[in-house]
Amino acid sequence: MPVITLDGHRLEVPAGKTIIEAAYENGLQIPHFCWHPALSVAGNCRMCLVEVGLPRRRPDGSLELDAEGQPLIAFLPKLQIACATPVADGMVVNTKSERAVQAQQAVMEFLLINHPLDCPICDEAGQCKLQEYAFRYSRRVSRFQEEKVHKPKRIIWGPGVIFDAERCILCSRCIRFANEIAKQPVLTFVERNDRVTIELYPGTEFDSPYSMNVIELCPVGALTSRDFRFQARVWEMSFTDSICPGCARGCNIRIGVHHNEILRLEPRRNLHVNQYWMCDEGRLTQYGFVNHNRVNGPQLRRTATGQLEPTTWEEAYEAVAAALRRYKPTEIAIIGSGRLTNEDAYAVVKFARTVLRTPHLDFPRRDDPYFGDDFLRCRDRNPNTVGVLEIGLKPAAGGLSLAELPEQVRYGSVRCLYIVEEDPAALSPELQQALEDAEMVIVHASNYSSTTAHAHIVLATTTYAELEGTYTNIQRRVQLLRPAVATKERPRFQGMAMSRWDKFGAWNDRWAHGPQRDCRQTWQHLREIARRLGTTWKWSRSEEVFQELAHEIPSFAGMTYELLEAYGGIVLGKGRSPDPVPPLRYESHVLKP
Amino acid sequence: MNIQQNTEAQRMSFWERLYLPEIVRGLSITFRQMFKPKFTRQYPEERWEPLGSYRGYPVLVLDEDGERCVACGLCSRVCPALAIEVQAGETEREKERYPVKFEINMLRCIYCGFCEEVCPEEAIVMSKGYELVFEDREAAIFSKEQLLVPIEQLQDRLEFLRRYK
Numbered sequence: 001m002p003v004i005t006l007d008g009h010r011l012e013v014p015a016g017k018t019i020i021e022a023a024y025e026n027g028l029q030i031p032h033f034c035w036h037p038a039l040s041v042a043g044n045c046r047m048c049l050v051e052v053g054l055p056r057r058r059p060d061g062s063l064e065l066d067a068e069g070q071p072l073i074a075f076l077p078k079l080q081i082a083c084a085t086p087v088a089d090g091m092v093v094n095t096k097s098e099r100a101v102q103a104q105q106a107v108m109e110f111l112l113i114n115h116p117l118d119c120p121i122c123d124e125a126g127q128c129k130l131q132e133y134a135f136r137y138s139r140r141v142s143r144f145q146e147e148k149v150h151k152p153k154r155i156i157w158g159p160g161v162i163f164d165a166e167r168c169i170l171c172s173r174c175i176r177f178a179n180e181i182a183k184q185p186v187l188t189f190v191e192r193n194d195r196v197t198i199e200l201y202p203g204t205e206f207d208s209p210y211s212m213n214v215i216e217l218c219p220v221g222a223l224t225s226r227d228f229r230f231q232a233r234v235w236e237m238s239f240t241d242s243i244c245p246g247c248a249r250g251c252n253i254r255i256g257v258h259h260n261e262i263l264r265l266e267p268r269r270n271l272h273v274n275q276y277w278m279c280d281e282g283r284l285t286q287y288g289f290v291n292h293n294r295v296n297g298p299q300l301r302r303t304a305t306g307q308l309e310p311t312t313w314e315e316a317y318e319a320v321a322a323a324l325r326r327y328k329p330t331e332i333a334i335i336g337s338g339r340l341t342n343e344d345a346y347a348v349v350k351f352a353r354t355v356l357r358t359p360h361l362d363f364p365r366r367d368d369p370y371f372g373d374d375f376l377r378c379r380d381r382n383p384n385t386v387g388v389l390e391i392g393l394k395p396a397a398g399g400l401s402l403a404e405l406p407e408q409v410r411y412g413s414v415r416c417l418y419i420v421e422e423d424p425a426a427l428s429p430e431l432q433q434a435l436e437d438a439e440m441v442i443v444h445a446s447n448y449s450s451t452t453a454h455a456h457i458v459l460a461t462t463t464y465a466e467l468e469g470t471y472t473n474i475q476r477r478v479q480l481l482r483p484a485v486a487t488k489e490r491p492r493f494q495g496m497a498m499s500r501w502d503k504f505g506a507w508n509d510r511w512a513h514g515p516q517r518d519c520r521q522t523w524q525h526l527r528e529i530a531r532r533l534g535t536t537w538k539w540s541r542s543e544e545v546f547q548e549l550a551h552e553i554p555s556f557a558g559m560t561y562e563l564l565e566a567y568g569g570i571v572l573g574k575g576r577s578p579d580p581v582p583p584l585r586y587e588s589h590v591l592k593p
Numbered sequence: 594m595n596i597q598q599n600t601e602a603q604r605m606s607f608w609e610r611l612y613l614p615e616i617v618r619g620l621s622i623t624f625r626q627m628f629k630p631k632f633t634r635q636y637p638e639e640r641w642e643p644l645g646s647y648r649g650y651p652v653l654v655l656d657e658d659g660e661r662c663v664a665c666g667l668c669s670r671v672c673p674a675l676a677i678e679v680q681a682g683e684t685e686r687e688k689e690r691y692p693v694k695f696e697i698n699m700l701r702c703i704y705c706g707f708c709e710e711v712c713p714e715e716a717i718v719m720s721k722g723y724e725l726v727f728e729d730r731e732a733a734i735f736s737k738e739q740l741l742v743p744i745e746q747l748q749d750r751l752e753f754l755r756r757y758k
Contacts (some may be wrong), residue, residue: 120665120713121690154689230681230690233666504675509698510729 002089007096015280019082019093020048025583031137033106033111033129034171035083037586039180044501045111047133048082049103051075051094051542065091079103090150101137103552106224108138108500114194115220116166124221126234127591130169137200149194160280161214162222165197173212174198181277181375182208197542209377216266216589225264227284232258234591238460238497240484241268243471244528245339245464247371248380250473252568253278255287255465255484258499259512260492262287262465266589270568271582273477274503279377287465290485293447295460297518308458313520315529319457319530323416323440324356331415333360333405336393337422338382340522341469342478343545345388348420350537352396355530359399360414378474383464387404387472389416390555390572406408406434416440420522421461444522460519462487467521468542470562470564472572488518516555539546638740645749646757648706648719650699655741661716664692668717676701677708685748695737699725710758718750 001012007024015021021037023030032043040245053075056064059476063071073092079099088474097339113526114135118412119125123285135142151165170189175198179185185202193425200206206214215225218533219318237256239299244265256264267278299308311319324332334356336348350359365382371378382388395401408414410433424431427448435441435454443455446463458494458558472478486492492502527537539545543561558575567578608614632639643649651668654661664681682693708717720742728732744751 118688120667121688123663138720230664230683233670234679235670236666406674500670509675 002091004087004089004091004093006093006523012191013088014089017087019050019080019087019091020290021584023082024089024586027585030082032083033169034173036173036176036276036588037584039176041084041330042083043081045169045171046081046107047104047111047137047161049079049100050082050085051097051100052080052153053092053094054088054183055090055092055118058233071379072581079340089286104133104137106137108133109142109144111169112138112142113144114166115169116148119165122167123224123229124167126587151195151197157200158208158211159224160212160226160284161206162226162229163198163269164222164224165461166222167220168198169220170196170198171219171221172198173217174223177210177217178206178211178212181213182210184208184211184359207277209276209281209373210375212283213267213277213334216276220589221277222272228264229322231263232256234497236501237263237591238484238499238502239591240465240482240588241499242385242465242481242484243346243479244278244282244286245474246286246381247311247384248280248378248383248474249274250383250471250477250479250569251278251282251376252479257497257513257562259501260486260516261291269587271584272568272579273375273475273479273590274474274586276586277376280507281371281377289447290465294463294517295445295452295458295519299452299458299460301456307576308452308455316457316459317528317532318523320442320459320529323442324418324529324533327440328330330359331355331413332356332358332402332418333409333414334358334418334420335359335402335405335422335424336363336420338363338366338380338385338387338388339421339464339473340384340388340393341464341467341481341542342384342387342472342549343469343542344389344421344467344522345384345393346545346549347526347537347539349392351526351530355526355535356418359396360405361393362395362398362402362405363393364402364422364424364431379476383473384471386474387470387478390472391549391553402431406437409434409437410579411450414438417442419443419445419451419455421445423449423451425454441511444525446519459525459532459574460517461525462519466490466517466519468561470561472544473569476572477569478494478556478559478564478572482563486516487520488498488516489520489524491516521545641642643721645724647721647723648703648704649719649722650702650720650725651697651706651708651740652720652722652742652746652747653695653737653740654716654747656744659686660741661714662692663688663690663714663716664694664695664705665690665713666721667711667713671707673705673707673709674701674703676703685696695740696734697740698734699727700730700733709754715751715754718754719745720747720750729736 002015003012011022013024020030020035030048032048034042053073055071056074065519066072086571094572153164155163157163175187178187186196186201186206192198202327214223234504237258240255242253242255244253252268252270253265254268255262265283269276300311301308334352354468367379368381369379371377421444425435441455442457443452444459445452446461452458465489466483468483470478483496527539528539550559555572557568564570567581570578664679666679669677669679677700678696679692680694681690682687684691706719709719
């Protein structure tokens with residue numbers, strides 16, 4: 001393998017890699033705008049100019065050595081771009097030498113000539129490459145006295161993306177993304193010289209299902225999200241690593257929270273799963289239900305009024321336990337969900353088998369052939385189908401499947417429906433009829449839905465953003481979710497990501513907390529109900545449920561939350577020998593407060 | 594502990610110990626002051642107008658085109674007391690961002706002037722206002738409408754900033 005020296009660091013790099021890849025694979029940095037590891041190399045921003053030298057050789061191929069026995073280095077007369085220069089054995093690269101620094105400063109000055117410097121208005125401020133490099137690599141003063149070139153602002157590119165041509169530094173990342181990743185080649189450079197700008201081909205729209213990834217990809221604030229625009233500054237938000245619950249892919253995401261409300265989701269690097277991307281559908285639809293229409297606290301339907309009315313947890317659990325005691329095991333059917341975390345699914349299965357002893361246990365599949373594609377989106381819209389099945393959330397011997405259930409409810413052989421984080425009434429008219437026919441409907445729900453409209457008891461449950469747990473994606477990779485939104489049960493200071501306002505706001509600041517719902521995770525509900533039915537489970541945290549699950553179910557053996565976090569998820573059955581993390585650790589969009 | 598030496602009484606001279614001459618001397622000072630110019634004033638009938646360098650409570654500048662603030666949030670970020678809350682929104686104006694909500698909690702404000710110093714638009718300045726009286730905590734949170742002050746009333750401060758900032 002070629003050995004290169006980069007700023008004095010000796011790196012062993014596989015042949016064929018470029019200098020910038022070698023740097024990022026070894027935790028070093030080279031300033032750049034247009035290079036991105038997942039895109040082709042354009043080499044047009046010139047920010048990654050570095051000084052490159054090769055050892056001097058005699059005609060017979062031997063190295064020329066200096067007086068101290070070190071090889072003499074012949075530096076190339078001109079600087080090279082690190083993104084397009086492959087490594088060679090003995091190569092010496094300087095990114096901090098006088099010539100390289102001069103080039104970086106010149107490029108920065110050049111890029112800033114026509115950049116509007118409207119950082120106070122721009123959404124990118126705080127995570128902008130140009131802003132950061134202006135501090136790190138520019139001379140910090142401009143010699144440009146003339147009028148800046150004005151270009152169109154607020155051009156709508158598509159349903160998700162809005163373009164500001166003045167801020168654009170013409171790195172062409174979005175063009176390459178559209179061509180290579182989104183496979184919707186609608187963008188191109190037009191004009192010449194300082195009037196160059198990016199335009200859509202006439203009559204087209206950038207509406208690919210992955211179009212909004214260009215927002216993170218854009219090194220400046222030229223491309224902003226129409227959904228998020230101006231809602232908060234990045235430094236006012238806290239960011240939590242989590243998993244998108246939108247489909248079985250389980251794209252790694254970062255949840256941006258402000259005043260305890262989710263304002264945006266953005267993709268997070270995981271080269272095993274989603275690389276650097278996520279789909280627009282996931283980004284736009286998977287946070288609204290966390291903020292709105294939430295069940296807050298346990299609710300009981302009063303016979304007097306026929307309405308769901310808030311009650312205490314104690315009373316609600318007693319009511320559930322009393323209701324479950326009234327029926328024979330075979331009269332109770334549990335409808336689980338593919339949206340349950342592995343921990344919650346484990347608790348549901350354990351509850352069904354050891355506490356209720358009912359064989360009727362199933363969950364609805366969400367198959368959407370129109371959603372699936374050959375990139376990230378999966379037709380299975382449940383985020384944890386694989387995990388839930390692996391744990392055994394399926395009808396036991398003699399148990400009813402979901403399709404057979406409505407008939408048995410109508411005949412009265414199943415009289416109590418126990419629905420866990422699912423909305424069967426919305427799925428089929430038969431199931432809706434079954435809910436109407438059932439004598440007793442107990443629902444764990446995070447949001448009001450057509451199912452809670454039929455429920456006799458509703459236990460308020462966390463959404464994916466409020467719990468700690470794991471999902472198993474379609475590639476059988478178990479991935480960790482961390483709580484991003486505080487609840488009454490779990491206040492923010494208990495280990496969640498915090499913004500400055502979360503940290504230092506006082507209890508009486510009316511903005512400091514935001515709405516905090518009174519909701520609990522499904523395994524917590526089941527633990528309480530199981531205790532009232534005579535079985536004690538000693539779980540106090542999700543991690544303890546996961547430990548038991550990893551102990552009980554062979555394919556999860558060896559997994560812990562620490563390992564899941566460190567390896568970016570572990571494939572089922574590989575708990576003791578996880579796939580190594582790819583060395584290229586690159587973030588295109590990072591908050592630097 | 595009882596101090597027996599070098600007490601006040603021991604240090605006094607004979608004339609001081611006589612008491613009455615000292616009273617007369619003291620009263621003569623009081624009497625002389627009555628004919629000298631006064632430094633106090635009859636507040637609130639007579640009010641004091643501070644100079645441009647005075648840091649009263651912060652206000653927002655309202656110029657001909659409306660408010661200058663673009664809701665960048667830097668004042669909120671820099672405020673050591675977390676007194677400022679800004680919520681931005683989008684407008685059709687050339688500067689596409691504006692504050693939907695701009696609130697300063699005057700009970701929290703410590704008049705440090707960092708918000709004024711950090712403001713890239715010269716939109717928040719320290720006013721000459723020093724009279725802050727509230728009947729409850731909610732009233733101490735000034736809304737954008739309460740904070741906006743026409744630019745003519747802030748000329749002294751803007752002049753001071755231009756010269757010394």
